[in-house]
Amino acid sequence: MDKGDLGIVSSGTTAMARPRVLILHPALTPYRIDLFNALADPFDLTTLFFRPNPVSQSFDQTRLRRQLRCAHGDLNQGIDLFGRQFRWGIGRALRVHRPDVVVVMEYAPSTWMVAWQRWIGRKDFGLLIWTADNVEMCLGASPIRSMARKFLLSHADGLIVYSAVVRDWFVGWGMDHEKMAVCANINDPGRFRARLQEARDLACSLWQRYRFQGRFVFLSVGRLAAIKGVDRILLAFHEVHRLRPETRLVIVGDGAERERLESSMRALRLEEVILFTGQLLEQELAAWYLLGQVFLLASSFEPYGAVIHEALTAGMPVVCSRVAGGRDLIVEGKNGWLFDPWDRDALVVCMMNAMAGRPLSSMPAAALPPDLMPIAFADGVAQFVRLVRQTAKHTEEE
Secondary structure (H helix, E strand, O other), X not given: OOHHHHOOEOOOOOXXXXXXXXXXXXXXXXXXXXXXXXXXXXXXXXXXXXXXXXXXXXXXXXXXXXXXXXXXXXXXXXXXXXXXXXXXXXXXXXXXXXXXXXXXXXXXXXXXXXHHHHHHOOOOOEEEEEOOOOHHHHHOOOHHHHHHHHHHHHOOOEEEEOOHHHHHHHHHHOOOHHHEEEOOOOOOHHHHHHHHHHOHHHHHHHHHHOOOOOOXXXXXXXXXXXXXXXXXXXXXXXXXXXXXXXXXXXXXXXXXXXHHHHHXXXXXXXXOOXXXXXXOOHHHHHHHXXXXXXXXXXXXXXXXXXXXXXXXXXXXXXXXXXXXXXXXXXXXXXXXXXXXXXXXXXXXXXXXXXXXXXXXXXXXXXXXXXXXXXXXXXXXXXXXXXXXXXXXHHHHHO
């Protein structure tokens, strides 16, 4: 039996001495590509995906997978039950790939299956759990999730989290600091800013088309679902626009809430000052990151929020919900502002504060604005690599 039996696409590289790492992941998204590629250098990495696309989102998977430099394939046979993915063939995948370390997402059925396989069968691979939990999610976890977290972490070799704040919470909860890695859900800024540079001509064209001269542009990017709070953004913008008529709002994204949101826009008589673009990718999305002056995220539930780091990397300050995991990237008053997502007045205040002292929209300059990110992509990769190597060495010694 070889990798071809699982539909694996090889990276085309060989590295006999490198630890073999198997990542079981729900689905490939654009913001995971840079990390997977960075991990393909120190490790013999294979990533298996459970779904052709994330729930409620759709990407051109052929294009995304062409960008991957690690071996990859699918493990999509099984059932989805109560929002949980049960996948057949995990034991077979372990036998085929013979990993030194397995990285699994969350406390999901697949994590239980890998832990069970390690217990009943081959015990010579390390097990790392990768979670998107933020502190609010940890504190508000259901009894079942809390018990699953406690049991699985007691049988895992380490934990990967998105921020130092979450790491510190888990340390206080009882996790060993040395068995944790902080790897934020962010892209390689060099590649992202190069894409921004390439999108400048398109951004200039859009700036002229929508007559942004003398305007102030707020930007929202994300799936149009109820938990994203775009309805709250509309109501807050209605008040801000009353006070500052030069303001404009651009909403990038699509989803089940779009029709209702557009109806609300019309009811508020804001059709002339709000633009719904639909879902955009690559250069078109990058162009709007150049045109927006302040980014808005009002989610009532957001494990992280990759769009926060994209906006900051583009040099755009962020008005951010306090419940978003990515709030840890915000340095209040310097690169953004935090607010209670259920408090519309607080959002209005933050939007007005964000406008203070900032010039009105002008043609995108040849030079990009300074990157506002407070952390580095390379540091997160280094921590991920350290924990995997540490786990592989410990497993080998056993």
